[in-house]
Amino acid sequence: QSALTQPASVSGSPGQSITISCTGTSSDVGSYNLVSWYQQHPGKAPKLMIYEGSERPSGVSNRFSGSKSGNTASLTISGLQAEDEADYYCCSYAGVYVFGTGTKVTVL
């Protein structure tokens, strides 16, 4: 149950696109298309942004998209906005759950 690996921080200017990677193993990310992504603002509970690798829940902006290649999942935020500044976590299900190490997104 080792945590999935994410970059500690990613930054971008308003309007730009950024991508956050989430690297696991062939036993978790690579085996199942069951990666979800969560956004967390300071002092708040996490919010589901992407599920099953690339699906968006109702109400989540289409500026958020997900993908997967091999053992690495990715979250892309296009048209970066100030409100996107938050921590982002990936999560994979493989019988049990494992979260990523988290990425702080800064809007410059």
Add this chain to the structure above:
Amino acid sequence: QVQLVESGGGLVKPGGSLRLSCAGSGFTFSDYYMSWIRQAPGKGLEWVSYISSSGTTIYYADSVKGRFTISRDNAKNSLHLQMSSLRAEDTAVYYCARWSSGYYQFDYWGQGTLVTVSS
């Protein structure tokens, strides 16, 4: 609307015990799997445990196995986490979250309850 409300957090000494609860409303509680997820101060999310909708299937993270017990009371729409032999490293905000069988994402989370283990 869907609501999950945790309670029971507080300050406890190392080696002590604490019982957390999570009250669900606005949905059919017995239809959903439930999980506890924690976040140490300034740290990332860590999955702790989950229980199936009927309560028959339970899993724990290795870090809490043998010390924590998850349970649920579908008649009272409540989820519980009995924590014993608490350690300083168990200090965290504990969230409850729901997920559907066949859909492996946490679509609703509570606001969290803080557990502090300190002498």
